[in-house]
Amino acid sequence: xxxxxxYVGNPTxxxxxxxxxSGSCRCVLSPxxxxxxxxxxxxxxxxxxxxxxxxxxxxxxxLTSLRGIAAVLVxxxxxxxxxxxxxxxxxxxxxxxxxxxxxxxxxxxGFVIAHSYGQRFVSGVSRRDLADYLTARFARIYPLHLAxxxxxxxxxxxxxxxxxxxxxxxxxxxxFGPVDFTTPSFxxxxxxxxxxxxxxxxxxxxxxxxxxxxxxxxxxxPVLFLALARGGRSMLWPAAALAATTLTLxxxxxxPRSLDAGxxxxxxxxxxxxxxxxxxxxxxxxxxxxxxxxIVAWPAVALLILSLHLGLADLLIVAELALLLLVAVVNRGxxxxxxxxxxxxxxxxxxxxIYMVHFPVFFVAALTARTxxxxxxxxxxxxxxxxVLFILALAVVIALSTLxxxxxxxxxxxxxxxxxxxxxxxxEGGAALLLSADAE
Numbered sequence: 488x489x490x491x492x493x494y495v496g497n498p499t500x501x502x503x504x505x506x507x508x509s510g511s512c513r514c515v516l517s518p519x520x521x522x523x524x525x526x527x528x529x530x531x532x533x534x535x536x537x538x539x540x541x542x543x544x545x546x547x548x549x550l551t552s553l554r555g556i557a558a559v560l561v562x563x564x565x566x567x568x569x570x571x572x573x574x575x576x577x578x579x580x581x582x583x584x585x586x587x588x589x590x591x592x593x594x595x596x597g598f599v600i601a602h603s604y605g606q607r608f609v610s611g612v613s614r615r616d617l618a619d620y621l622t623a624r625f626a627r628i629y630p631l632h633l634a635x636x637x638x639x640x641x642x643x644x645x646x647x648x649x650x651x652x653x654x655x656x657x658x659x660x661x662x663f664g665p666v667d668f669t670t671p672s673f674x675x676x677x678x679x680x681x682x683x684x685x686x687x688x689x690x691x692x693x694x695x696x697x698x699x700x701x702x703x704x705x706x707x708x709p710v711l712f713l714a715l716a717r718g719g720r721s722m723l724w725p726a727a728a729l730a731a732t733t734l735t736l737x738x739x740x741x742x743p744r745s746l747d748a749g750x751x752x753x754x755x756x757x758x759x760x761x762x763x764x765x766x767x768x769x770x771x772x773x774x775x776x777x778x779x780x781x782i783v784a785w786p787a788v789a790l791l792i793l794s795l796h797l798g799l800a801d802l803l804i805v806a807e808l809a810l811l812l813l814v815a816v817v818n819r820g821x822x823x824x825x826x827x828x829x830x831x832x833x834x835x836x837x838x839x840x841i842y843m844v845h846f847p848v849f850f851v852a853a854l855t856a857r858t859x860x861x862x863x864x865x866x867x868x869x870x871x872x873x874x875v876l877f878i879l880a881l882a883v884v885i886a887l888s889t890l891x892x893x894x895x896x897x898x899x900x901x902x903x904x905x906x907x908x909x910x911x912x913x914x915e916g917g918a919a920l921l922l923s924a925d926a927e
Contacts, residue, residue, distance in 0.1 A: 550815055551836065561586070564588075569852075621705065624702075639847060747801075
């Protein structure tokens, strides 16, 4: 067995690890000999190298950064609780279109999950591989979701005493208050079914509706990926066409014309499928070489910003987001360099915390403002004051998100996956593929 050193990790914190090569299998080990990741088979050989870290296995840094930027733009969309929507609308529609970045999350999940776990389902779906995969997905999304649900429960229990009835149930559909804080809706969130058709309405930690959608779609991923991997192009293009047609129908049925107007589980499944198809194109080296150049990258970014600014149709913007995803993955120019800088990568690391934490922060801000100054306390402020208040709230969100990432999100993932690994004996004479709890 050949052995050679390999450096992995951030450029500022590069550490030495060993790569052992045996046939088509590449095992990354720590200096102590601990297995960190395994990549093998034809799919992996088709994928270009990506940066690797100790905790993460392999991940795409530009996609991590884009996820952070998308999370901040979703937060900006919810900034209308500060009365910013009317102020911004006269200048740009970019904040008002912030909901569309959830569609980017769905496509990104399909792409990254295919990269992280697809290799296990190329030849079939075993019970153990399925259990490993679902455990990893549970570890990724549920601990922080549960923590934020309990935070909202505490807020609701304390609300009558601290704030009074300044945000009564009848008015919660307006602004950005949940529709209800009832017991059935709490258990809907607890079991992540709040976005399914029999329970589909916004309540408690409102942004978690998308987590409910993703949780449902996770169950179809192994079978869908297996079909795409075995069917090749004969399955790839029909699957992509079916997903695009589904989105078009959803958009056509919605009033007003928006992808954010219902049928969200179907919306998620379609865009998740698009993400899988994009990954199959990438892994199969079927993308034009010009996509890797800045000649395509920066016009794609400019076109997306212009479309968001003008408030163009959701379907067009989703297509541009799909292009952005591919360009970010393959670009070897200045766009990639910009996305691999510290700030966007850090935001990407804590993006799930940003997404889940910001709504409780904004909700408490709204309760406080109503208590101190009445229902229109924020709207009475000048636009400049509202912008300053939003910036302060965003700073609080990022600070708390950093804390929840380090104290809840990451430790719980690692603990759940470590418990799973302890329950499974490693196969004799070979390496086991260890799922990364930090994978998308």
